[in-house]
Amino acid sequence: xxxxxxxxxxxxxxxxxxxxxxxxxxxxxxxxxxxxxxxxxxxxxxxxxxxxxxxxxxxxxxxxxxxxxxxxxxxxxxxxxxxxxxxxxxxxxxxxxxxxxxxxxxxxxxxxxxxxxxxxxxxxxxxxxxxxxxxxxxxxxxxxxxxxxxxxxxxxxxxxxxxxxxxxxxxxxxxxxxxxxxxxxxxxxxxxxxxxxxxxxxxxxxxxxxxxxxxxxxxxxxxxxxxxxxxxxxxxxxxxxxxxxxxxxxxxxxxxxxxxxxxxxxxxxxxxxxxxxxxxxxxxxxxxxxxxxxxxxxxxxxxxxxxxxxxxxxxxxxxxxxxxxxxxxxxxxxxxxxxxxxxxxxxxxxxxxxxxxxxxxxxxxxxxxxxxxxxxxxxxxxxxxxxxxxxxxxxxxxxxxxxxxxxxxxxxxxxxxxxxxxxxxxxxxxxxxxxxxxxxxxxxxxxxxxxxxxxxxxxxxxxxxxxxxxxxxxxxxxxxxxxxxxxxxxxxx
Amino acid sequence: xxxxxxxxxxxxxxxxxxxxxxxxxxxxxxxxxxxxxxxxxxxxxxxxxxxxxxxxxxxxxxxxxxxxxxxxxxxxxxxxxxxxxxxxxxxxxxxxxxxxxxxxxxxxxxxxxxxxxxxxxxxxxxxxxxxxxxxxxxxxxxxxxxxxxxxxxxxxxxxxxxxxxxxxxxxxxxxxxxxxxxxxxxxxxxxxxxxxxxxxxxxxxxxxxxxxxxxxxxxxxxxxxxxxxxxxxxxxxxxxxxxxxxxxxxxxxxxxxxxxxxxxxxxxxxxxxxxxx
Numbered sequence: 097x098x099x100x101x102x103x104x105x106x107x108x109x110x111x112x113x114x115x116x117x118x119x120x121x122x123x124x125x126x127x128x129x130x131x132x133x134x135x136x137x138x139x140x141x142x143x144x145x146x147x148x149x150x151x152x153x154x155x156x157x158x159x160x161x162x163x164x165x166x167x168x169x170x171x172x173x174x175x176x177x178x179x180x181x182x183x184x185x186x187x188x189x190x191x192x193x194x195x196x197x198x199x200x201x202x203x204x205x206x207x208x209x210x211x212x213x214x215x216x217x218x219x220x221x222x223x224x225x226x227x228x229x230x231x232x233x234x235x236x237x238x239x240x241x242x243x244x245x246x247x248x249x250x251x252x253x254x255x256x257x258x259x260x261x262x263x264x265x266x267x268x269x270x271x272x273x274x275x276x277x278x279x280x281x282x283x284x285x286x287x288x289x290x291x292x293x294x295x296x297x298x299x300x301x302x303x304x305x306x307x308x309x310x311x312x313x314x315x316x317x318x319x320x321x322x323x324x325x326x327x328x329x330x331x332x333x334x335x336x337x338x339x340x341x342x343x344x345x346x347x348x349x350x351x352x353x354x355x356x357x358x359x360x361x362x363x364x365x366x367x368x369x370x371x372x373x374x375x376x377x378x379x380x381x382x383x384x385x386x387x388x389x390x391x392x393x394x395x396x397x398x399x400x401x402x403x404x405x406x407x408x409x410x411x412x413x414x415x416x417x418x419x420x421x422x423x424x425x426x427x428x429x430x431x432x433x434x435x436x437x438x439x440x441x442x443x444x445x446x447x448x449x450x451x452x453x454x455x456x457x458x459x460x461x462x463x464x465x466x467x468x469x470x471x472x473x474x475x476x477x478x479x480x481x482x483x484x485x486x487x488x489x490x491x492x493x494x495x496x497x498x499x500x501x502x503x504x505x506x507x508x509x510x511x512x513x514x515x516x517x518x519x520x521x522x523x524x525x526x527x528x529x530x531x532x533x534x535x536x537x538x539x540x541x542x543x544x545x546x547x548x549x550x551x552x553x554x555x556x557x558x559x560x561x562x563x564x565x566x567x568x569x570x571x572x573x574x575x576x577x578x579x580x581x582x583x584x585x586x587x588x589x
Numbered sequence: 590x591x592x593x594x595x596x597x598x599x600x601x602x603x604x605x606x607x608x609x610x611x612x613x614x615x616x617x618x619x620x621x622x623x624x625x626x627x628x629x630x631x632x633x634x635x636x637x638x639x640x641x642x643x644x645x646x647x648x649x650x651x652x653x654x655x656x657x658x659x660x661x662x663x664x665x666x667x668x669x670x671x672x673x674x675x676x677x678x679x680x681x682x683x684x685x686x687x688x689x690x691x692x693x694x695x696x697x698x699x700x701x702x703x704x705x706x707x708x709x710x711x712x713x714x715x716x717x718x719x720x721x722x723x724x725x726x727x728x729x730x731x732x733x734x735x736x737x738x739x740x741x742x743x744x745x746x747x748x749x750x751x752x753x754x755x756x757x758x759x760x761x762x763x764x765x766x767x768x769x770x771x772x773x774x775x776x777x778x779x780x781x782x783x784x785x786x787x788x789x790x791x792x793x794x795x796x797x798x799x800x801x802x803x804x805x806x807x808x809x810x811x812x813x814x815x816x817x818x819x820x821x822x823x824x825x826x827x828x829x830x831x832x833x834x835x836x837x838x839x840x841x842x843x844x845x846x847x848x849x850x851x852x853x854x855x856x857x858x859x860x861x862x863x864x865x866x
Contacts, residue, residue, distance in 0.1 A: 526700030
């Protein structure tokens, strides 16, 4: 059977998923990028991984359109005037989303949705109905949980309604983030926590930290902080856990293996960017660019990493828990040394199309993929080895500053926390004071859970386990992480 | 001065508002038949029965002073020591100064809004609490007390000035049953209930609902009546077997129906700030 036939005959794929798979198959049938032998060797060894972006980059991986402009001015290409009421606002946004490309073919950022809808809220009952329909349509038609909406940091009636509606719907899509700082009133934060306990979202973003690093930003996909009106051309990641296995010593790692792999990966990222910007015609022809919803100058690219914990443990040959990353000062300090080294490399490596970040790439703590075995997301402590919560948070906070384009940690809480949501708020406030960038939570017995950064229903994974096709393409990714990443075994707080 | 400490829980969601460090002191003057942490009742007398019971040698005897030495690094928290203890105590208690406790709390401080002292019965160590609260206030923490209500709080002016709120156990309204199953009078408990309502420091009243032993309807109705005009919450707690001694009666956990019925009684007398756990 050919690859095409395999896709066509796969019983677990929906029609839509087959179309996407066939497009990927076609894209991967040609080679257009200039990839060095060394880079190719590292790709084949699983050390450099482009996350199946495809061989012919023809659109940026993550796009964060300026939806405020759309709401004010409408869109010529889509023949839409500015909306004048809540029904037009929600309807026009849904139309617009349909035309926002991404690596998944579906939009990964749908705006600071509360601020976008707030001007159109007159009658709260009517607005709630419109918002309920809007979110239901998102869940059923954007069938990929990397779709991400933002809220806050200031309170609005729209944010309150959205949190109520999401709590009632218990959908996996869209992902949600509350941008949180001292301007966010406690009652909004408490509502957010109640919703998160019911349906694993929103996560909390340290708004001051992101603003300081990026200026005007949005959170897209899993937890990716990127420039609003721009985005990221590409994300390639380094599997540090695998790289460490090739090093003969800590010195060999720092002196040879890591610098070599970083240079290869950064060159590869630049090559992918070159193709998108200089050859693909995206930035010359797409209406998002020509009408100014995004600008080429607001794009950057992401230098990802996974498996810092396993990398450190391998380099130190740490077997006992007390010697491992997350538990030992020596191990954590080695983790910091690796991050300092990678940050120094990023700061000196030029990437000419990344104008918004001074022609530099951004570090990113990639969340991992279903095939990863013994490789924890980004700089996270491995599941099953989590220390006490206060120690965990302080340890994690040491690493968040290195990742302006996103990192995060996830904490399931017992359901009785719903009786005291302020308990979780105090923990988040403390975590942000300590320097954490992004905090996710869910309730240990909710159906919707956060896998690594995206959301999936346990009940949908169970369906897929039985060989039944599921609406959302991210369910299969969640299934892989549950099998290989011990997602159900996270320590409950 | 020294405090006798059972344990410290860094983050607690059930001991007052927000996230709090809960500090459990050793020693109690009640002996509730359904006590969920009976190892907090008495002070250890170094009888050393527990030393033999420990499967990982976390307990040893200091030959010079015959005191039991507890090595927390080896402990696997199997509770063999407390199960073996004939005196409702624990060899794992600690003697610590307020400064030592504050030093530990510094680790948790970014994440908590305050501390709650519980027990045992924490007000039996009132002077220690005054010192601990004074130092906790200096670092911006609120201070709550979880008490069985056996000591006269109206006479503890200094402590009550430092205390931001009190969680009071009202176990049973009926005096005789209180004496029989709690092994103490409840006169002071009810006096404290009035005092705390009057001074505005009552954060919560807690009643463990034990269907077989008590007239829970009587207790709930009377407490609800007392606190209905205050800001206090009434927490109705299902009796559970977890942690209780094996030698007591075969007590059953109340059903959701039982609990909802009691909550309705509270609502009927005008106390709406209730919670079932």
